[in-house]
Amino acid sequence: MKRPDVGLCAECRHARVQRNARGSEFWRCLRAETDAEFVRYPALPVIQCAGCERASSSPASGKDVSGE
DSSP states (O other): OOOTTTBGGGGBTTEEEEEOTTOOEEEEEGGGGTOTTSOSSOOSSBOOOTTOOBOSSOOEEOOOOSOO
16 A cells, blocks of 8 residues: 555555544554664654564554543
8 A cells, every 4th residue: 555645664564554533644664663763653654664564464553542
């Protein structure tokens, strides 16, 4: 899935999309969980990333982050 507003994360296997109750979308980098070099919620669009690895499909949607 090409998403110029998101950049490389749109096709990265380490990216997860989380949406809150208001419909806001947050892109989370799973590499940040094990490697401090990466930011958990990177500023978008990401145009350069040493950890980017293309996924075989689009990033999975995460659960609601609103706490509700």
